[in-house]
Amino acid sequence: MTQTPAAPAGVWFVTPGHTPARFPAAHGCGADVALVDLEDSVPAGEKQAARQAAAAFFTTPSVTGSVLGVRISSPTTRDGILDLAAIADYPGRPDVVLIPKVESARDFEIVAGALDTPGYLPHLYALIETPGALQELPSIVRAGRIAGVVFGTADYATATGCSQAWETLLHARSALVTSAAAAGILAIDSPYFDLDDPDGPRSEAGRARALGFAGKCCVHPRQLPVVTNVFTPTEEEVAAARATVAAAEEAGGRIVRVAGQMVGPPMVKPARTLLARVDGRARREVNT
Incomplete structure (x- = not known):
């Protein structure tokens, strides 16, 4: 699998790597980017099984044209190193690699060093989800292999002790969009996590697009049509x-x-x- 012509934006969908029965739904979900997750959604005892199962995610193309990718564990951890070693041996390769807990451009050097080959250069995205990452944004967005940044509200709110309300996180979102625009890269917004609020995803997606985000993540299939509608140009x-x-x-x-x-x-x-x-x-x- 070779690098796609342009870094993908739009709607992103994430599915856990340890539940391969969900892979066909992700392949057919219609998102611009479909990610298999090896990090937070995978229990510690299922990590190795998820690495092995996730290989199948990339052997079958998406039936709706989604760009396929993976969220690894932090490359500065043992799990992240094992994730990279496994992905390097996959028969099919992800076009997108989402790197969590990024606080330094060094993370991109580690991932690129493990995965890049002369015929394969995946799009590398930074998951910005800590106060330290926000402080280091000017250097992170200028990492040599960075294609974009993704905001992680859950971990950021936990680290700062703030709520996940739009107004509370407006400063962080604005900083993220501003830094990404200055570097000429894409910014993708965090998922909306309240699955019992049917109006929340549409409202937050509209605000994110108006602020300058190029897309938004989804964690449940029923959010996809709403968020896709918001980010699809008329x-x-x-x-x-x-x-x-x-x-x-x-x-x-x-x-x-x-x-x-x-x-x-x-x-x-x-x-x-x-x-x-x-x-x-x-x-x-x-x-x-």
């Missing part, structure tokens, strides 16, 4: 983006008027980004 948004890019190219970089709006370089870049994600997902679906 036909009007796609048409406006295509018109903006076309007008800018025709104008040769000069400021131009599009549908009554003055459009310059700051507006053209997000339009190109939106189209790259839309067209990239369309290509994945065609190739499925």
Whole structure:
């Protein structure tokens, strides 16, 4: 498996590595990224079984075109080292590797050193979930192999003693989006964990997208349609983006008027980004 053309954004879905019976559901869930988890959702006594079972997650392609990935344990722990050794021997390889508890760019050196080969460069994402990680964001987002950052609200709230309410975590989310944007990488928001709140995922996903997140994680299949709807550009948004890019190219970089709006370089870049994600997902679906 080779590196995908662009780092994936959109909706992410996570399934535990020690329950292979759930793998087909993850392959068919329709998320932009489907991850098999070797970390927090796997009990300590099931870690080795999960490493072995997770190999099968990558031998069958997603039926809905999802990019397949894995969340490892921290590479500075024994479990993380064993995860990397196992993944390096998988017959199929993950396109995305999510690295938890990142507090230093060194973590990327460890993971890349264990997994990179001349024909294989997975997209490496940092899970930002500690106060220390937030303080080190300027250096983390400039790690040599980083493709994006993912916010982990549960561990962050536990470490700081705060609640997981949107207002409480707004500073951390804003810092994450700002640092990612400054480095030109993607930011993916944390899952919404209250499974009994049907309106929560839609509301929080809308706020996350408005803040600048490129996607959001989900921990239950019933959250997927709602979050996908929020992060899927409407036909009007796609048409406006295509018109903006076309007008800018025709104008040769000069400021131009599009549908009554003055459009310059700051507006053209997000339009190109939106189209790259839309067209990239369309290509994945065609190739499925």
